[in-house]
Amino acid sequence: MIKKIASALAAVAALACVPAAAQDLKEINFGIISTESSQHLKSDWQPVLDDMGRKTGYKVNAFFASDYAGIIEGMRFGKVHVAWFGNKSAMEAVDRAGGEVFAQMVNADGTQGYYSHLIVHRDSPLKSLDDVLKNSRNLSFGNGDPNSTSGFLVPAYYVFAQNRVDPKTAFKVTRSANHESNALAVANRQVDVATNNSENLAKLGDRMPEKFREIRVVWTSPLIPLDPLVMRKDLPEAARQKVKDFFYSYGQGGQQEKDNLMKLSKLSAFKPSTNAQLVPIRQLELFKDRNKVEADAALPAAEKQARLADIDRRLAQLGTH
Template sequence: MDTACRVRLGKGWARSCKAGLLACLLVFGLPLRAGDAATTKAPETLRFGILPVGSAAESRDQWRPLLQDLEKKLGRPVNIVSVSSYAGLASAIKDQRVDVAFVSGRLATEAIEHQHMSVIAQFVRGDGGKGDVAMLVVRADGPIHNLKDLLAKPGQWRYARGETLSVAGYVAPEAAVFAPRGLNSDTFFAGVRVGNHQNNALAVANGEVDVATNNGPDLDLFRQDFPNEASQLKPIWRSVPLPSEVLVVRDAMPAPVRSALMAFMRGYGHSPGATGERERVNLARIPDLAGFAPADNRVLQPFVDMEFLLIREQAQHGQWVNEHAREARLTQIDADYQKALRDLLRH
């Protein structure tokens, strides 16, 4: 029994139980009066981190109706942690300022490997798919008509890409277009600027850069918000399908909260009648989202494969003091890759 609730005889009893009265009542299941202090502890706030699609303000507005429904379902406050960059969300996860987050594949693998989080669901696109594509876009009336034109003139074009944590904005085009040819986008182009997909698309449309990275959902949102500028763009490269974004949660989240969260997310949009209609409208506010499918960490293996392919290609084509050093680095990369797979799949 708790020390504060230990029954003591004589004069010591009052002194012991005065400090522990509340604990005694809780342990023995006795009812508490409405006026007793701390009898109604407020539920802990759930902090929901959002990957930026468009601006941070747009992301908050897109997610708010869904998260208000989640708040009612869980019976606890849900705070939106909306940031302006991938690095900002990565920092919030690292500093334990979020409990659950909507993240891309690379952020998810970082969260699992280093921040004790796990995948609970994957996004389902508006067409029912669970994938996306990365793109390189140019002006439709510009001098770059295809990928061959782009690669034929190193040092001439201006490039706008995403942060290095962005799969579509950096990892996918780097791994599929540049690294296999022994190129690095940061040195291949005459100039490189880093921004979100919306600003990068605007930069192409306005003639500030010649080519930029993008992806399906962000380009669809860009067409809605900037139809005139979007009409001036065309893709010259698309990646193979990439798994869509996921939801990750802290491993330390209490099991009842975790179960309720998973049930809510996976069932959202499937309720009967008017409730389901309203939920689907809320989902449609978030670009190219139709719902959430059950998933676990295994869904992230394609991202691990892609990242290590990029690292290996960069090492293969890099400058080394001798061939032995190159081979040693490649051997270490292969060992790191196998460890990353084991770490991912054992959770």
């Protein structure tokens, strides 16, 4: 009897150690990064999530947070199972939250990229990136969420790191906000210059054309890979396959699905992808770090050399992927 009780207790203990994600799911929480107001995001994503629920058999819940970090942390603690991220936030989810890239957005025209911008009011005397950098001491700057690819990482490297400029100290005032808030701040003359991207400006043109007409682009980045979808690696295999099948085929089920993708972000499909999509973003992060170390005059020579060697080693490793 004692052996049977001990055996039963061991079985219960073993079951308690099984992660919830490893058991069969009844619901899926889908995380949506805060590129704009949750009201607009819910309007765009809900038709897709409704279709996802019908086709997979799971109850699909939209999961919002006030910033990108909230979605990353939600995935880390199992509150978010699948999510739409930008490339930088996806990198954080892969590295810190047990995530794995499984799909990438495809534009309606078949392209797989978008652009980061610096924007100003249409009547601003600033005409170029050079004007922005030369006059930064007198300007207010709207930076993006620290986990945003186009709103933070890409301009951090191409605009600031390459020009040996620290945006925290270069401007009279620096504040951080999502893409939509930054665009409206520029249109309403609340900041002089801000980061944004081609996708969000297109949405603004559709939703608030009067505000869009008040904005002018003064800098455009190289092409950025389109956004990935990420799921937790420990989801049950059946759930993983159903989610993949849904997204890989979405847009082929009739005109309504095509309309939903166009509303979402002028998309035509989701294609299979992997963590390899994030390699260019990892390179950007390391290049940015390298420039920062090189420019640090207070760093002892030996330590600087060691840090640069470590960054170069990591860059070389990425180059072999």
